[in-house]
Structures are given as structure tokens and as C-alpha cells.
Amino acid sequence: MKADPKGVLTGSHFLDGDHSCSEGAIAAGCRFVAGYPITPSTEVVERIASRFPYVGGMFIQMEDEIASSIAIQGAVWGGKKAMTVTSGPGFSLMMEHIGLAAMTETPCVFVDVQRAGPSTGLPTQPAQGDMMQARWGSHGDYGIIALSPNSPQECFDLTIKAFNLSEQYRVPVMFMMDECVGHMTERVVIPPADQIEIVPRKFYEGPKADYLPYKTNGDLVPMMVKAGDGYNIHVTGLTHDERGYPSMTVPTQEKLIPRLVNKIKHNAPKIVEYVEDQVDGAEVVVVTFGITSRTSIPAIEQARKEGMKVGHLRLVVVWPFPEERIRELASRVRAFVVPELNLGQMVLEVERCVAGKARVELVGHPGGTVHNPKDIYNVIKKSAKG
Amino acid sequence: MAEELFEIEESVPVNTVESFLRMERMPHIWCPGCGIGTTVNCFAHALETSGLDLQKVSVVSGIGCTGRVAGYINLDSFHTTHGRAIPFATGLKLANPELKVIVYSGDGDLTAIGGNHFIHAARRNVDMTVILINNFTYGMTGGQVAPTTPLSATASTTPYGNYEQSFNLPYLAESCGAVYVARWTAFHVRHLTKAIKEALAKKGFSFVEVLAPCPTLYSRRNKIGDGLDQMIYYKDNSEIRNGADTKTIPLEFQGKIVVGKFVDKERPTYLDAMNEFYQQKLGEDYIPYKG
Ligand SMILES: Cc1ncc(C[n+]2csc(CCOP(=O)(O)OP(=O)(O)O)c2C)c(N)n1
Ligand code: SF4
Ligand SMILES: [Mg+2]
Numbered sequence: 001m002k003a004d005p006k007g008v009l010t011g012s013h014f015l016d017g018d019h020s021c022s023e024g025a026i027a028a029g030c031r032f033v034a035g036y037p038i039t040p041s042t043e044v045v046e047r048i049a050s051r052f053p054y055v056g057g058m059f060i061q062m063e064d065e066i067a068s069s070i071a072i073q074g075a076v077w078g079g080k081k082a083m084t085v086t087s088g089p090g091f092s093l094m095m096e097h098i099g100l101a102a103m104t105e106t107p108c109v110f111v112d113v114q115r116a117g118p119s120t121g122l123p124t125q126p127a128q129g130d131m132m133q134a135r136w137g138s139h140g141d142y143g144i145i146a147l148s149p150n151s152p153q154e155c156f157d158l159t160i161k162a163f164n165l166s167e168q169y170r171v172p173v174m175f176m177m178d179e180c181v182g183h184m185t186e187r188v189v190i191p192p193a194d195q196i197e198i199v200p201r202k203f204y205e206g207p208k209a210d211y212l213p214y215k216t217n218g219d220l221v222p223m224m225v226k227a228g229d230g231y232n233i234h235v236t237g238l239t240h241d242e243r244g245y246p247s248m249t250v251p252t253q254e255k256l257i258p259r260l261v262n263k264i265k266h267n268a269p270k271i272v273e274y275v276e277d278q279v280d281g282a283e284v285v286v287v288t289f290g291i292t293s294r295t296s297i298p299a300i301e302q303a304r305k306e307g308m309k310v311g312h313l314r315l316v317v318v319w320p321f322p323e324e325r326i327r328e329l330a331s332r333v334r335a336f337v338v339p340e341l342n343l344g345q346m347v348l349e350v351e352r353c354v355a356g357k358a359r360v361e362l363v364g365h366p367g368g369t370v371h372n373p374k375d376i377y378n379v380i381k382k383s384a385k386g
Numbered sequence: 387m388a389e390e391l392f393e394i395e396e397s398v399p400v401n402t403v404e405s406f407l408r409m410e411r412m413p414h415i416w417c418p419g420c421g422i423g424t425t426v427n428c429f430a431h432a433l434e435t436s437g438l439d440l441q442k443v444s445v446v447s448g449i450g451c452t453g454r455v456a457g458y459i460n461l462d463s464f465h466t467t468h469g470r471a472i473p474f475a476t477g478l479k480l481a482n483p484e485l486k487v488i489v490y491s492g493d494g495d496l497t498a499i500g501g502n503h504f505i506h507a508a509r510r511n512v513d514m515t516v517i518l519i520n521n522f523t524y525g526m527t528g529g530q531v532a533p534t535t536p537l538s539a540t541a542s543t544t545p546y547g548n549y550e551q552s553f554n555l556p557y558l559a560e561s562c563g564a565v566y567v568a569r570w571t572a573f574h575v576r577h578l579t580k581a582i583k584e585a586l587a588k589k590g591f592s593f594v595e596v597l598a599p600c601p602t603l604y605s606r607r608n609k610i611g612d613g614l615d616q617m618i619y620y621k622d623n624s625e626i627r628n629g630a631d632t633k634t635i636p637l638e639f640q641g642k643i644v645v646g647k648f649v650d651k652e653r654p655t656y657l658d659a660m661n662e663f664y665q666q667k668l669g670e671d672y673i674p675y676k677g
Contacts, residue, residue, distance in 0.1 A: 032481055034473075053664050056673050058480050062473060063506040070470045071477035074446070077464065078481025078677070100467055227462040227478060228485050230441040234408070234457060236465035245411060246457060246465075 001200045003027050003160075005193035007055045015188040017155040017181040018043035021111060022051065023188075024159025025083055027196055030109070031057040032075035032082035034068040036090060039123045040179040041113035044085040065090035069097035073106045077235065079226040081163055081201075083109035083175075088117045091130055091137075099138030100237050101172035102260060105214070105222065107201065109162045111175040113182040116341075116367030126179035127367025128290055128341040132348075134174040135319050141257050143264025145271060146174035146319035148289040152186045158316065164199035165271065169263055170221050176318060178341065180291040180370060214256070215242040220263035268320035275314045278304075282311030283334045284383045287326075287350055289315040291370055292339045299376035308384040318346070326353035335383035339363035339376045359383060406430035408460045415454055419613025421572035421598025422452055422519055426459075428575050429490070429517065432582035443486045446475040448500060451525040451600075452492035459490075469499030472507045475514050483513070483657055483677045486586065493520040493534040497553055501533070508562035508591045510656040515585045515592045518555065521600035529603030536639035540608050557632040559593040560649050566592035567632065567649035572599065573620035574645060581647060590655050597643065610640060 007026040015023070022044050025033070033052070035045040045059065052059045058075070062068040065086050072082035086094065091112045101108055114130050116122035134146045145165050149158045159175060166173040204211055204223035213233050216222045225231045238246040239253050264271065277300075279285055284303075288296045293314040303310045311333070315322070326336075326349075335358055338347040347362040354360050363379050365371050407430070416422050433440065440461060447456035449468035456463040466474045471489045479487040489496070496504050496518050507514065523541055524530040531541035531548050534555070538547045556567045566588040570578040578596060585592035599605055599616035606612060610619070620643065627635075628646040635644040654662065661674045 032477065034477065053668055053672055053675075056675060058675055058677075060476070060480065062476075063502050066470065067473035067476075067503055067506075070466060071473045071480075073466075074464070074474040074477025074479075075481035076477075078478045078485065080481040082477070082481075096467055097470070226482075227444045227464075228442050228482055232460050232462060234463050234465070236457060237467060238465065245408075 001198045003193040003196035003198050008193040009190050010192045013188045015152050016183055016185045017152045019047045020152040020155035020188045021159050022047035024156040028160040028163035030081045030083050032080035033059045034062045034071035035085045036065045036068050038087045038090045040182050041085045041087045065093040069094035072108050076106050076108050077227050085111040087113050087115050095137040098172050102142035103237050104235050105170040107166035107170050109173050114178040122368045125368045128178055131345045141261055143261045144319050146176050148176045148318045150290050150293045152188045156188050167199045167201050178291050212242040213244040272322040273316040274322050277312040279311035283309040284380055285311040285313055285333050286337045287313050289318050295371045296339055296376050298373040302377050303380045321349045323353045330354040330357040333358050335359035337361045337379050339371055341365050341367045403430040407458055417602045419601040424572040425596050428579040431579045436583055436586050438486055445488050446471045448491040448495035450492035450495045452519040455490040469495050472503040476512050487514045489516045494524040494532040498533045505562045508564045511590045511653050513655045517594050519596050519598050521598050523604045525600045525603055539639045554636040555595045556648050560632045564593045565590035565651050565653050568647040569595040570645050571597040571620040573617045
């Protein structure tokens with residue numbers, strides 16, 4: 001399906017990442033946004049608030065992030081595509097509802113424009129400290145998808161992708177921006193609507209009597225209906241059977257929860273996305289995501305100039321993690337260097353996949369600003385020497 | 387003979403409420419003497435005579451014994467998280483304004499953990515009906531103190547009695563802007579049915595507080611008998627005072643209960659206010675939001 005032209009501002013724009021994310025959401029067909037103001041994410045909802053009256057959207061500023069993160073789920077069951085937008089402290093408040101969306105298989109998008117934490121931390125300054133929280137933040141086991149844009153252009157493109165993935169797999173998708181990308185202004189090209197691919201919601205259309213809301217057809221993802229369609233659906237955060245009815249037994253748990261995990265795990269090869277630059281033949285591979293990919297480039301270029309064989313692997317989809325690819329590279333490269341604006345989160349994934357076959361070096365930073373490329377360069381140089 | 391038997395069976399009155407329930411989920415989890423089931427019966431009767439298109443009715447609950455209502459109602463029904471039925475319902479209603487959205491939940495759910503959402507939905511006048519079952523305690527988790535537990539009553543976390551002032555919920559709802567406010571008890575089945583029906587017919591945030599016995603964890607612990615004794619207490623101590631000033635009707639431990647309809651007024655709903663405002667401000671460019 002193609003995007004509805006009504007929402008699409010086709011053309012070349014000069015936009016910051018936050019505003020670009022808003023435009024991506026509108027182009028993706030999002031017509032319900034609930035949020036609560038928090039720096040550095042507020043511009044996303046501010047733009048939504050000014051644009052929505054003209055595109056038939058509903059924006060509501062809720063009383064807090066807990067309310068926002070469940071209002072969007074009510075809206076999804078009412079038939080809308082919906083998202084909420086926040087930053088660290090608000091993201092922490094939303095965790096219970098990420099679990100609810102995972103459990104009830106409610107497709108929706110959570111945007112987190114990361115700032116430095118913990119707690120109130122550095123409200124206006126960047127970090128990438130919520131990466132593990134995005135994966136594991138709600139209690140219990142579930143599968144999740146998270147994306148990490150590194151430019152205003154990607155804030156547009158990948159917001160659309162986030163909505164599409166959420167519909168395809170019926171999962172909440174985490175859109176992990178950071179303050180730098182959110183507030184950086186660059187050229188953003190918005191294509192014509194007929195060049196924007198949209199994944200529509202998979203609605204069940206068979207006979208009413210045969211419908212089982214949580215029965216899957218081999219692909220691990222059940223079909224949806226919405227409130228008001230006459231199916232008398234029941235949706236619960238309790239462990240439920242295929243009818244959607246609470247069934248608090250071990251067999252039901254053993255059937256449902258692995259499916260929630262496996263629908264992402266088994267489809268990971270289709271979901272993962274990364275960008276490689278000179279990885280084949282490299283001795284050192286720098287693994288980056290978001291803003292860190294850009295601060296790493298001068299360091300990588302400098303090292304290459306000096307004759308080191310350095311590859312760059314940038315995660316676009318962060319969760320699921322490209323474990324196959326990292327495993328494959330581990331037997332061929334000397335070292336992985338992982339710069340991130342936290343004190344060691346995604347590096348743990350790299351270490352897990354490398355499993356001792358190569359060196360893994362973190363270039364950590366507690367956030368507040370971006371890395372000095374020199375610090376990344378120094379670690380590359382040290383790693384290249386072995 | 388066989389024919390006669392058949393006739394006898396035919397004449398057994400049909401329980402019309404059953405069609406509103408997911409009978410395949412019976413028996414329900416509620417204790418003998420619990421008041422929640424009685425209120426569901428009233429709710430079903432109210433729906434039956436409401437004239438509403440049942441396909442467009444959704445019930446949203448939070449978590450608790452009362453929170454299980456959504457799971458037994460044979461309509462679109464959502465069992466959300468503790469305290470968050472109202473913001474879920476807000477999203478549902480605003481996504482599809484054609485829906486009639488009812489929040490059915492407990493006193494702890496809606497006024498402790500969910501208190502913030504309650505006051506804001508009333509303030510915004512989001513079009514929904516909130517049915518709150520006040521059993522003065524957190525039933526589901528074992529009878530802890532709630533914001534509705536009367537002074538001096540005992541709960542598992544106030545073993546020597548409660549020393550916190552409790553909410554006067556009709557007063558809270560009215561002061562936040564609810565357009566319909568009533569209080570009844572599980573004893574007043576006819577009044578309650580009528581009140582729910584009126585609330586359903588109302589546009590805007592309508593609120594019905596229902597006092598209901600929790601014999602297992604409130605009345606027995608407080609040595610005031612079981613479910614039946616609580617019903618007798620409601621019968622003997624309730625005073626119907628329609629139009630009473632909500633300020634004057636707080637509840638006290640085993641005290642007098644003022645019941646009735648206290649507020650019934652008009653005020654633009656959230657959606658009507660938004661559409662009207664934008665039409666004035668933005669003129670023809672604005673497409674009124676219809677969901
Ligand atoms: C976030 C969260 N905190 C606590 C609980 C535990 N909990 C479940 S029900 C409940 C209280 C319910 O009380 P009430 O709303 O009065 O319902 P009742 O059982 O009395 O009908 C609590 C505290 C929970 N499920 N979720
Ligand atoms: S614990 Fe109380 S409220 Fe819960 S079902 Fe039993 S009697 Fe009803
Ligand atoms: Mg209660």
C-alpha cells in the first residue's frame with residue numbers, strides 16, 4: 001500500500017530530527033499521538049499538534065507518560081495507527097505499557113529521544129543510555145524491535161519503517177533517537193506519497209464465528225480486528241488463550257510467551273538492518289548506532305589514512321541485534337570497537353556474539369556530549385596493533 | 387407426556403442477562419456474597435434497555451476484582467493495567483467517536499493509582515461512563531487500605547485502623563467537571579440500573595459510584611458481618627437525596643449513606659470543544675475530526 005498523499009509534504013526541507021520524525025509518522029499514516037512534554041523530544045509532539053488539525057489527526061497531551069503510553073493502545077484498538085513520544089524519565093514511566101503492548105500484540109510506536117541519565121540527568125544533552133531498557137525494560141519475556149536513526153533524513157524514513165514493522169509483527173517498536181539527532185538540522189527529502197510503502201494493519205476478514213483473536217496462521221502473528229466490528233473481542237494483559245480469554249495455566253504460558261519472543265527471534269533475519277562500509281577484509285570493525293556512527297567517521301578515516309584496515313558496521317535496527325553477522329565476522333577480524341554514549345550496553349551484545357573469538361573494546365562515554373573522535377581513534381589504533 | 391415436559395422447559399424464564407455475559411467463562415472468580423456480580427446484573431439490564439447499538443459498545447477495566455468485569459461482558463472488552471482503564475478508554479473513544487465507552491473498575495484502581503487519570507478525564511469531559519465499584523478496599527490483593535477506606539476501618543495494611551481521610555468521590559467528580567454524578571449501592575438495584583442507563587445516555591464524563599460488599603476482605607475483617615449484613619446496612623442507612631450538594635455527602639465507617647443523582651448538567655465534550663474551537667480558529671481549512 002502507498003502513503004496517503006494528504007499527509008505527505010513531498011519536497012526538500014531543512015528540518016531537525018524531531019520535526020522530521022513527526023513528518024515520518026504522518027506519512028506512515030499515524031493519526032493518533034498522545035504525549036507529555038519532555039526535552040529533547042517535545043518538538044516532535046509540537047509539530048504533530050500543529051499539523052494534525054489539517055490531516056484529520058488526533059493529538060492529545062495527556063496528564064503523564066503512563067497515560068500517553070496506554071491512550072495510544074486504546075486508539076490502536078479503535079482502529080488508528082498511533083505513537084507516543086518521550087525521553088528518559090518518561091520512557092521509564094512507560095515500561096509497564098510496553099509490556100502490555102507486547103502481551104496484547106498491539107502495534108504502536110514509542111519514540112525515545114535519549115538524553116543523559118539516570119534520573120533527571122542532563123535534560124538537554126545527548127546520550128544513548130536507554131538501549132538495554134528499550135530491549136528489556138518491561139518485566140517478563142517478550143520480543144521487541146528498536147531502530148536507531150543517525151540523521152534527520154533517517155528520522156523520516158525510519159519512523160515510517162517503525163510503523164511498518166509494528167504492523168507487520170504486531171509489536172511495539174522503539175524508535176531510539178538521541179538529543180543530537182533530534183536537534184540536528186539537515187536537508188530532508190520527502191518523496192512523493194506513491195513512493196512511500198506502507199504496511200496496512202492485517203485485519204481478519206473471515207466468518208465471525210471462526211475468528212480466534214490470538215490464533216496464528218503459521219507465521220506467528222495473529223490477525224487483528226478492532227472495537228466496534230462486532231467480534232466481541234476480549235483483550236487482556238493476563239496470560240490468555242487463542243480466544244483472548246485469561247487462562248492462567250503453565251501450558252497457556254508455555255504456548256503464548258515463546259510465541260511473543262519467537263515472532264521476532266525467528267523473523268530476525270528479515271528484520272535486522274545494518275549498513276556496512278569496508279567490513280570485508282577489515283582487521284578492526286567499529287560497531288556503531290545513532291549519533292555515534294557520525295562521531296566515529298573521522299576516527300575511522302584517520303585510521304584508514306594511516307593504513308589500518310578498519311570496517312564500519314552501523315546498526316539501523318538495533319533490536320533484534322544482527323547476531324549472525326557479528327558471529328561470522330568474529331572469526332575473521334582481530335577486534336571490534338564499540339563506541340556508545342553510555343558506559344557499556346550494546347557492547348554486551350557484541351561480546352555475547354563474538355564469544356571470545358576476537359577482542360571487543362568499548363569506547364564508553366556517560367553522555368552530555370558526543371565522543372571526541374580522537375578517543376575512538378585511539379582505541380581503533382590500539383586494537384589494530386593487537 | 388414428553389410434549390408436556392417440553393412445554394415446561396420452554397416456559398422457564400430466559401435470563402436475558404446471559405446474552406451479555408461470556409457464559410463460557412463461568413463460573414466467575416467472585417466470592418459468595420460479593421457485590422460486584424449484582425452490579426453487573428444492573429449494568430446488563432441497563433444496556434438491554436438503553437437502545438444502544440451493542441456492537442459499538444466497549445467495556446474497559448483496570449486490574450482488581452472489579453477489573454475482571456471486562457472479561458465477563460460479552461461485548462468488545464479490554465482488561466488493561468492497574469489504574470489505567472481511563473486513559474486507554476480515552477484513546478479508544480477519541481480514535482472512534484462512534485463507540486460508547488464504559489470504564490468499569492474498582493475504587494483503588496480508579497482513585498489511587500488511577501486518580502490522576504480520573505480527574506483529568508472528568509476535567510476534559512471525555513465522553514465516557516465510569517462505573518466505580520467502591521468496596522472500601524483493595525479486594526484483589528487481600529484487603530489493603532484504599533483512598534476510600536473510611537476512617538477507623540481496619541485493613542491488612544492498617545491493622546490498628548485507618549487514620550487517613552478518605553475521598554468523597556461524588557464531590558471529587560463534580561469538582562473536576564463530570565456532567566453526571568450519582569451514588570447508589572448494590573442494594574438499590576432498580577435505582578442503580580436506572581442511573582447507569584441515564585449515565586449511558588449522557589454525553590460527556592458520567593460517573594456512577596456503587597457501594598458494594600466485599601465480605602471476604604472488608605466486612606468480615608471489620609466485624610460487620612458478611613455480604614447480606616452489608617446489604618441490610620445499605621438498606622437501613624441509605625438516604626435518597628437527589629440533587630444533594632456533593633460537598634455534604636462524605637462516607638463514614640458504617641455511617642449514613644447519601645445516595646441519589648447529584649449532578650446532571652451539560653458541558654461540551656472534549657471532542658466537541660476541540661472541533662468547535664478549531665473550526666473557529668482555522669476556518670474552512672479545518673476538517674472536523676470524526677475519528
Ligand atoms: C502497577 C500495579 N500495582 C499493583 C498491582 C496489584 N493490584 C492488583 S489489584 C489491586 C487493587 C485493586 O483494588 P480495587 O481497584 O479497589 O479493586 P477490587 O479488587 O477491590 O475490586 C492492586 C494493588 C498491580 N496489578 N499493578
Ligand atoms: S475479595 Fe471481595 S471484592 Fe474480591 S471477589 Fe471476594 S468479596 Fe468480591
Ligand atoms: Mg476495591
